[in-house]
Amino acid sequence: MTVIRWILGQIILVLDFLTSPKSLVREVTAQKAIDDETATLSMYQFKACPFCVKVRRELKRHALHIELRDAKNDSALKAELVREGGLHRVPCLRIAKPDCSVEWLYESNDIIAYLKTRFNLT
Numbered sequence: 001m002t003v004i005r006w007i008l009g010q011i012i013l014v015l016d017f018l019t020s021p022k023s024l025v026r027e028v029t030a031q032k033a034i035d036d037e038t039a040t041l042s043m044y045q046f047k048a049c050p051f052c053v054k055v056r057r058e059l060k061r062h063a064l065h066i067e068l069r070d071a072k073n074d075s076a077l078k079a080e081l082v083r084e085g086g087l088h089r090v091p092c093l094r095i096a097k098p099d100c101s102v103e104w105l106y107e108s109n110d111i112i113a114y115l116k117t118r119f120n121l122t
């Protein structure tokens with residue numbers, strides 16, 4: 001089962017590489033304003049998880065530079081996700097709010113919808 005999962009993961013990564021979407025190009029100041037906002041976000045993920053690939057493709061398409069955190073191989077990040085987010089499930093978007101509170105958003109579709117709303121994406 002582990003081997004089959006690994007093979008499927010590699011296929012997903014190759015297909016993602018071959019069909020990788022083009023990044024939106026913004027004017028420098030507009031991109032800088034978005035980069036300042038995305039600096040408050042990070043995504044806990046597994047490299048070969050299809051749901052994470054789906055979100056990463058949206059990040060690339062919309063040129064959202066969000067720090068990716070490996071919750072599979074990095075035991076400290078994995079523990080942090082479970083302790084603070086509540087579940088060892090990826091993808092999970094960590095949203096640091098201006099009032100210093102933190103929201104942990106699970107579910108790939110919900111993460112994509114959140115990003116589209118927050119950054120006014122089509």
Ligand SMILES: N[C@@H](CCC(=O)N[C@@H](CS)C(=O)NCC(=O)O)C(=O)O
Nearest residue numbers: 049050051088089090091107108109
């Ligand atoms: N419905 C979820 C599915 C997420 C999901 O099943 N993620 C798997 C990895 S592909 C996971 O986190 N599994 C927990 C684990 O392997 O410990 C979504 O769309 O984000």
